[in-house]
Amino acid sequence: MSSVDWDEDDPFEEQRENIENPMRRLLFEFGRPYWFSVTVGIISSILARALDLLPALLLAVAIDAIFGNAAFAEQVPLVVLPEAWLPTTPASQFWFVAIAIAGSFALGSIFHWVRNWGFNAFSQDIQHDVRTATYDKMQRLDMEFFSDKQTGEMMSVLSNDVNQLERFLNEGLNSAFRLVVMVVGIGALLFWLNPQLALISLAPVPLIGGFTYVFVKKIQPKYAAVRSSVGKVNSRLENNLGGIQVIKSSNTERFESGRVEDVSKKYFDTNWEAINLRIKFFPALQLISGIGFVLTFVVGGYWVLQGTAPGPFTGALEIGVFVAFIMYTQQLVWPMAQFGQVINMYQRAEASSERIFGLMDETGRIDREEGADDLEVRTGRVEYDSVSFSYEGYESRDGAEAGRQQETAADDPVEADRPDEESELIIDDISFEVEGGETLALVGPTGAGKSTVLKLLLRLYDVDDGEIRIDGQDVSEVSLPSLRRSLGYVGQESYLFYGTVEENITYGTFDADRNEIIEAAKAAEAHEFIQNLPDGYDTMVGERGVKLSGGQRQRVAIARAVLKDPDILILDEATSDVDTETEMLIQRSIDDLTEDRTTFAIAHRLSTIKDADTIVVLEGGRIVERGPHEELLENDGLYAHLWGVQAGEIDELPQEFIERAQRRTARTQARNTDD
Template sequence: MGTAADDEESVFEEYRDRVDAPLRRLFREYGTPELHWLVGGMIANVFARATSLVPPIVLGVAIDAVFLDRAGYDLLFLPDRFVPGTDAAQFWLSVTLIVGSFLATAVFTWIYGVAANNFAHRVMHAVRVESFEKMQSLDMWFFDGKQTGEVMSVLNNDATNLERFLDNALQNSVRLGVMVLGIALVLFTENPQLAALTLVAVPLMVGFTWWFMRAVEPRYTDQRESVGNLNTRLENALGGMQLVKTSGTESYETDRVRDASFSYFRDTMAVLKLNYVYRPGMELFAGLAFATTFLVGGLWLTTGTAPGPLTGTLSAGQFVTFLFLTQRFTAPLAEVSNIVDSYQNAKASSERVFGLQDVPRRITDGDGDVTLTDPVGRVSYDDVTFGYEDGDPGAPTTADDGDAAWADGGVAAAAGDAAGPDESAEEDPVIDGVDFVAEPGETVAFVGPTGAGKSTLVKLLLRLYDVDEGAIRIDGHDVREIETASLRSSLGYVSQDTFLFDGSVADNVRYGRFDADREAVVAACEAAEADEFVRNLPDGYDTRIGERGVKLSGGQRQRLSIARTVLQDPEILILDEATSAVDTETELLIQRSLDRLAADRTTFVIAHRLSTIKDADRILVLEDGRIVERGGHEELLTADGLYAKLWGVQAGEIESLPSAFLEQARERRAETLSDDD
């Protein structure tokens, strides 16, 4: 049984379908700067293929002139004045030309290989880097629920397919063209009638190739899609291995991987079935061309008379040249299937690469960029309204706001009941008319049930999304007018979901402040209550902590995250349930470091436990995206509203929210919706 995500369209499908002539675009945008490598490789390839045709020609002339003594030593590319007069000298000349042609072929092939690989790898280096850079610039709606495995497939597998095409198939296409044209020229020069008979298979092979390309293209597209889906499924399963094991759902995940793998198998077989028709077919056409040449030429020589409508004579040397060159002609034509394979694969991959690159950005720096210089830290939300658009792939609904369960002992469930069911939640704004001001140095806390909009409020401040109505201002500047890098460098964000890179402790703490010295890193860790445990690690600050910091506990990871923010020294601080996933003792340590960090800064706190924010300068209680209560801790307790009831639940004074209060909450919400109408 698949998930809803399994049934969604590909992340890039809409934009991929809009890509026009993807391979032409690849050459235009990325190949042009490296064109000198391509041209050099092409020229060397032409010379390599041309010199490889010399031995059969020399051999044919030598047979007739030296061994059979039935013709003069007449080579197309050698002036008569360079031809010696004796058979022995002509023999040694033939040997020299054959050996020289092999040496020349080897040299030009080496030059072609170096140039072709330089072109291919330089182009794909640029494609990978620019695609990754573009991916990083995309808005958060792109990453909300997106399939990381598919993105990895584009940056890795699809880029590799393009690299193989540029490295092998492109140059092989040139080699094929040179070989076919060169061989055709030589054969028509030797004997036009037999040449026409030998080459009659070429138009048949061209038509067969055209049919194959039209038939296989959609199958390659499906195959690339299934590769992305399989990568996504594997990445999700491996990333959530702890959940899988603790839930005992190994068989369920195996079934999902089996389904994705079978889809890939099915789509791959659909491609291979056509290949099994095309490749033998091309080899059959090429083989028939060789067999026809051998049959007609053999009869011509053995009978001494041109068979059928053919006229003239055919020498033994010419016949040998025809056989050698037809065999040379057969092999490249039989390889057309590999070139077509690579072309179709590269076309599908380039569509996906440019599909990623064409995903639009919504969060962009305005024309009048404002740079924050030593901001005072006054933050105002002016009648802010925001909702995730239905067209945003993966945009969370109000029930998936990023707010974690914010209370113990069933409080989240009770608060959810208070909000009541809302089947039209996706159509309602997540933030609705929020208006408040945080003065410099104040601490403002957001509390409310899951899905109330708390995390969304701070994401709007970080400008991970843009407001639909109203404005958010820092020191009077609309955040949409502030240079994005300047804005985010002034904000420090400590999330409940701590992310650490695979590297040393010191490298993770200085992430974003890469020029910080060891003393600054240690001071930041001391401020975050992390120095003691770091020094007890095997290599101290140089200890590698593994991917996502797997070698550390949750509390240790959280304290390193706080240390990283301390080192950043932001003017405005955002604490998004920073102690929600740790034990009480660790929470006390972390809370102490957070209090130290928040001193004299404008601070926004999303509360998990209400006891951690009772000393905030102002507490804003959110429900359904609106501020329903505001004030200090004692003031809100005196008001005996939602905050007071939830405080009572967490303090153990009441076991749960009373049904009468829940009913009042439902009525209050219904009245609010009615007023909106």
């Protein structure tokens, strides 16, 4: 396997570059339905923080009025209350202040709870909607999108990036409103108590603003790089875990550990750059904030001790007011320092939202216009009319993607089926017709374009030129759901989902009852082995059906197609993983299944398709022969030679055929070496 260049750019970089104001878009597109919860959170946050500021103010009242000589009713916090409400004796004034402080703490805790409920509900609702909307968009994208994205990278968007949004919308947004209320509230109170000393206490604020601006500019690209490197780590781990059997059988554990170490080190280096900048910023921010506290203590303390205003200041400073200033300035230091944390979370969330919206704005070549007519299958007649197709415009083949394709070629029939010819066309001007109820087989050497021909019928890709019609209807002009409901596909990779055998058979036909399931399994020669499983049809098949053999997985996949009862059946190497005896049994069932429906079949074992009504022979994306089995044998062309290979008649093959096979093999090996 070739090594992958993990230093490539972020695979979502192109999408991210086109996204403007991603956080504003997030709040407007996904936040509007949940305005009530966030509004409750904001109002409760304001009230909770206002109550948090009250104890220090009441303490100033107690010091200056109860323990000093100031008039109780003339204290700043109390002038808003009717004088008749205020106590007149020192003892009653003391208890009034004590009860007011206790009440502010009690009422504040209630508002804190409501605030947390509002912001948590808001963030969780948006996180859920974003994740489900992103997944729904992703699964509806064309195959072109998945050709240059790895599973781990897409999982990183659905998991890590969405979680980053949740963290900001909950902790970050919550903290942002809290800090704004604290800074604005404390600033207002300080100016209310003593405007002159307030200028000293708040002097570091402009410096903090400028310092934060520089931090934001420097940290933003670093977080974008971190999000990209997380996707690469996930991709490598997902790739290796999926291929663990190959790793073990090839004795390449040390090699793969090295590759994981490489991508992990890349993530470490990228993340450490961001961390290094962040850990310098926060202490510096706290130091600047602390300057305001020290200045307040020095100037205010001198003012109280001397009894006269220092320097250009005028008037008197009461001890209680000075204590309130010290407490409020101390409370201001931590919010100022925390402001950096909020900016930090915002930058992470913005980098993640760029990737999310970049994915959601992805467009494909396949048209999905609303209102397209549904496909109406009458006889099942299929026509390929001068169809050509190439991957140009679908995907770019960079080194990393080529390496991935080489590693997963066995799992991707399209990639494994690319032609060996020098032409850029995968399918080159092919035309054929299949009458309703007939079976057409596609054969040819590896890379001839067989699987691609059928994937064009499924519209996993769209043709470049020509048309594919079903009963006269161009498949590109009918709705995709109606098209794919009419087609049953059994591929060479019999993918099973994590779940029970029954759940996998009924996948796509969810309303089937047990009797229908059993009949479908019998038709696929699967019922007997299913009965012998520990829990029969309720047996868990494991991740990707790992608890079943390849042949068992294929029979379950065939049973799934049988249960669907499609108008047109596509069999792409549907019996490639079963033994000869089981293949004979399955083939007998398939013959019954295909008797009255249009069927396409691809098989490297030519014996399984020799009874097809028409056999189309492909080479290099072109049709080189067509006709029934006996006629093709008599023509002594490519089909006859392929038949001879499988019949073991190697010595009787013409030298030209062998040389062409050697050239095809050499080109394939050269391409893999370059990759």
